[in-house]
Amino acid sequence: MDIFLSQVLNGLQLGSIYALVALGYTMVYGIILLLNFAHGDIIMVGAYVSWLVMAQLGLNPVLAILLSIVACTLMGVIIDKVAYAPLRNAPRLSILITAIGVSYFLENGAQLVFGADPKVVPAFTDISTINLGGLALSFPAVVTVLVTIVATVALTLLVQKSKLGKAMRAVSEDMGAARLMGINVNSTISFTFAVGSALAGIGAVLYAMAYTQASPTMGMMLGTKAFVAAVLGGIGSIPGAVVGGLIVGFAEMIVTWLGLSVWKDAVVFLLLIIVLIVRPTGIFGRTMSEKV
């Protein structure tokens, strides 16, 4: 029973980080139909900021958390303004290729600035284990799961209840009509990037807390898996991203639990293929009929 609970927590922890990253993918796709391949690399930037603040400047972990989230948020908005905004009316393929370019730029830029060696992010707290009735739970795992729940609830409220959320939904449904209704489309898109990147920043802190190392290419596989999670759940859907993230996390956990860790990535991508064949819109995806 203990092993079962521990493994469920391991799956939840993995899945939560994927879910946070997948949320960023899904929000950006929902509003401008762009697969933002640079999203995983924003996590990398966040992890390096944590390292800079704590290991290099020796400042407080709370400051490191805040600065990482702020840095990721700014990074997301700047990337949109510099790389994507000028291509708003260009064919979608151009902007997709630009996203891949931005991803490479960030990875190689980090390698140039910080070197290829992994940097170790110091522990955020002295607590590393929580004892729950004889069951030792990893503190980062528990924090990751709790933070993800709070972030998801907050995001849902933001999108469903706030005025900005309403604007986001309007732009995602029909950009032209939203503009005619007096919605500032550009600032709404910027806001979407900011929120998605802030979630990536939270993800970066949780990642650094659990896995302690920042490296230039750490966002690559993480981003790809989160992309799979977003597509599994139905890209553009917020609950879909969370469910997709958890499915990917649990799939990896179960495969590794069975002693088949080598097949972990293969199983995740196989899941993607199956979903694309059986239900191309993903679990929570809607089929939108285009009116001619």
Next chain:
Amino acid sequence: MFENVSRRQFVTGSAAAALALGLVGCGGNNGGDSAGDDAATSIKVGIMGPHSGDNAQYGLACLNGAQLYFDQLNADGGINGKEIETFVYDEKGDATEAVNAYNSLVQNDGVTGIVGDVTTIPSIAVAQASVADNMPCVTPSATAADVVTYGTNTFRACVTDPVQGVVMADFASKQGYKNVATLYKTGDDYNEGVNKAFCEEAESLGITITTQESYSDGDVDFNTQITNILATNPDAILLPNYYNEDGMIVTQARQQGYDKVFLGVDGWSGIYGGSENYADAADLHDCYYCCAFSASNESDVTKQFIADYEAAYDETPTNFCALGYDAAMVLAAGLTAAEEAGLEAGSEDYKQAVIDGIFASTVDGVTGSISYEDNGDPVKSSLIITFAEDGSEVTFDTIEA
């Protein structure tokens, strides 16, 4: 350990490049000046390795170590009253260049023994080329099993990777661990080879291997494997991997409440106190790994070597410097035997006498006592390193071969 070039070591190694490049130049000059010398007054020895390119930090470290030993030997009067004259070749880490360097050493310089090559692939090429000449070669650091299999003329100063697994199994048995689990990276000869050798030796010593878990290159989350391992309640966990991954595994296992022993091999070197601390000092309690050389070793030989090396090169010696030093020492033991027999340098009898001399002698090197039984694989002791409360390395034990 050699197929994986760590960038950390590369950076530290390249810092020494300028210094050692000067040394390569000196070696060349020596060769030029001595062309007219009377052959009978000196013993000609080749030193080859990658002194430029990707593996330069290893080649230069071995070169510095070997050169230091020969310089000391000359200061003490050389062998049989003859000075050791070294000929240094940079093979740039390339097998073809290595064979060219070998041919040049033998045909142009007329050496009677070689310290080299350094990395696995050029070492295999040189081992194959040198069989026909029966030229005594001592590689400081090529770990692949193949290197010493082509003839009886090639020796190595280091132990092979699987031997480290055997050493750690012996250590586990000595410590009284009954149940041991392993967590290793798949798809890499180093990790898999050590793991396999450890499990075989441990089981033959009556230790139960509770589970063998694995992960793939690039993985950062080891929690699921750790949960599996902890469910089998082991006394110790073997991590036959490199320091950055071992650091993450130790951290995550401690987070899951594991407070017992970790065992490792020389890939652990640098986990704490190097360019980065890959695990917290507080998490490194009860961790033990084996290696050939540690600056923490309090033995007189090691202390003397570190002092001499720092005086000569103004930097702290690494494992590879020590192996280069010991490889030179092994070759010198063979040369001494041939010189004492009064044979003519370069003759077939002389070369065979060097080889027989190496087999007959036991060398007390800085990486342990080295002797050879059936082939060029050394029988040598290993150090067991552990960590003090502040994370610094402490020599815990010596495991005799």
